[in-house]
Amino acid sequence: xxxxxxxxxxxxxxxxxxxxxxxxxxxxxxxxxxxxxxxxxxxxxxxxxxxxxxxxxxxxxxxxxxxxxxxxxxxxxxxxxxxxxxxxxxxxxxxxxxxxxxxxxxxxxxxxxxxxxxxxxxxxxxxxxxxxxxxxxxxxxxxxxxxxxxxxxxxxxxxxxxxxxxxxxxxxxxxxxxxxxxxxxxxxxxxxxxxxxxxxxxxxxxxxxxxxxxxxxxxxxxxxxxxxxxxxxxxxxxxxxxxxxxxxxxxxxxxxxxxxxxxxxxxxxxxxxxxxxxxxxxxxxxxxxxxxxxxxxx
Numbered sequence: 001x002x003x004x005x006x007x008x009x010x011x012x013x014x015x016x017x018x019x020x021x022x023x024x025x026x027x028x029x030x031x032x033x034x035x036x037x038x039x040x041x042x043x044x045x046x047x048x049x050x051x052x053x054x055x056x057x058x059x060x061x062x063x064x065x066x067x068x069x070x071x072x073x074x075x076x077x078x079x080x081x082x083x084x085x086x087x088x089x090x091x092x093x094x095x096x097x098x099x100x101x102x103x104x105x106x107x108x109x110x111x112x113x114x115x116x117x118x119x120x121x122x123x124x125x126x127x128x129x130x131x132x133x134x135x136x137x138x139x140x141x142x143x144x145x146x147x148x149x150x151x152x153x154x155x156x157x158x159x160x161x162x163x164x165x166x167x168x169x170x171x172x173x174x175x176x177x178x179x180x181x182x183x184x185x186x187x188x189x190x191x192x193x194x195x196x197x198x199x200x201x202x203x204x205x206x207x208x209x210x211x212x213x214x215x216x217x218x219x220x221x222x223x224x225x226x227x228x229x230x231x232x233x234x235x236x237x238x239x240x241x242x243x244x245x246x247x248x249x250x251x252x253x254x255x256x257x258x259x260x261x262x263x264x265x266x267x268x269x270x271x272x273x274x275x276x277x278x279x280x281x282x283x284x285x286x287x288x289x290x291x292x293x294x295x296x297x298x
Contacts, residue, residue, distance in 0.1 A: 001027035001192065001247050003272050004051045007060055010276045011050070014068050017227060020081055023051030025190075025222030028246035029124070029154050030055040032195025036203055037122060042092040042112070044105045045124040047082045048154075049094035052124060057089035060275060061282030072286030076293070092121075098159075099132030101125060102151070106138045109149035109212075120148040120206045122199070128159025130176060131167050139214070143180040146211035150202045151177075153214075154189060156221035161232035177214035189219035190246040220244040 004027045011017050023030060030051035037043060037056075045052040053063055058074060066073025066084055073079070074086040082096035092108060095101035105123035112119040129135055130153060142149045153173055157164055170176055174184035183205075187198040195217060202213035220241040224231045231238060254260035 001031050001250065002268060003060070003275065004030065004054050005247060006272050006276045007054060007064070007279065008050060010280055011064060011067055012227070013280075014064075016068070018067065018069070018080065020050065020067065020227045021048040021225065022223050022227070023048060025220045025241065025245065026154055026156065027051055028192035028195055028250070029152075029189045029217045029219055032189075032192045033122065033124065033152060033199050035192075035196045036199035037090065038119070039090055040117060040119040041090060041203065042087075042105075042108045042119060042121045043090050043124070044092050044101045044108065044121065045094050046098070046101060046126055046129070047094055047096050048126065049081050049084055053081075053084055053086070053091055053094070056086075056091045058084070058086050058091060060279035062086075064279045064283035065286045068283060069288070070283055070286035071289045072282060077289045078294075099125065099129035099134040102129065102132075102134045102138040105149060105151075106141055106147060109142065109147040110145065112148055113145070118207060120150060120203045122150045122152060122203065124152045124154060126159065127153060127155040127157065127164050127168070127173065128162070129153070130164075130173055131159070135176065139177060139180045139182060139212070142212035143182050146209065148206040148209075149212040150199065150206055151212065151214045152199065152202075152217055154217050154219055156219050158221065158225070158233065160225045160229065173216045174214060182212050182214050184214035184216070186216040186218060189217035190244050190249060192246060192250060219246075 004023055008022050034055040043056050062074050066075055066077060067081055069077040071077050083094055085091055085093035101123055105121050109121035155173055174186050177184040188194045198215055202215055222241050
């Protein structure tokens with residue numbers, strides 16, 4: 001979680017960081033999910049992909065190169081954060097269209113089922129996607145075919161600046177799964193252990209052939225929607241979110257349990273600082289893509 005946050009700070013230090021959706025406040029979701037997945041389990045995420053990509057194992061240097069458009073990225077600088085993918089580490093892609101990853105995830109899950117791989121596809125999407133028809137289509141076909149699919153919604157309360165309460169009629173997002181007979185649960189998305197436990201239960205249930213699962217991971221986005229978006233939430237509400245910082249909460253818990261000492265914390269920070277510094281060196285040294293290659297792989 002510390003790596004994710006430090007990496008994003010490094011990204012923002014770049015001369016032209018581009019249009020980015022950051023994960024500040026949502027680190028526990030990305031880390032908890034990836035801790036519960038096996039290497040063979042396909043992971044699909046939304047355009048808010050930086051934290052999930054790092055947590056899934058995309059090398060920080062390669063990811064930073066990708067985000068600033070360099071050829072050293074896993075997609076040669078063409079994907080950016082909206083479409084970054086690296087199947088070799090289990091990241092089957094981000095998606096730039098809200099809700100667009102849901103039907104793709106159903107297809108990936110169907111492939112695992114038909115090929116008998118024993119893998120479970122997990123799709124991470126935001127609360128804004130709950131207003132899209134693709135969610136209901138995916139819930140229906142996943143239930144009908146008992147697909148090995150876990151649908152995980154990171155509910156930070158806002159789709160850009162539109163509050164969930166103003167966009168979704170269901171009292172709870174978990175209610176959306178009920179008509180399809182899909183089990184659903186709401187989880188504290190600021191608690192990395194709770195996320196890992198809930199995702200682990202859902203994934204193993206799907207792996208055992210019990211069909212899909214819906215998770216609502218409740219979290220606190222501690223930054224504006226994007227690097228190009230002004231903060232439209234009430235100042236008092238934004239300030240209150242600081243008390244739900246997943247890193248601070250976990251640090252306090254580990255210290256209270258006697259697991260984390262000052263020396264361990266200092267060592268962790270030094271390790272992360274070194275890893276991020278190396279990522280910056282790699283990305284800045286990488287070459288720009290050859291314009292002649294623009295149409296390859298299209």
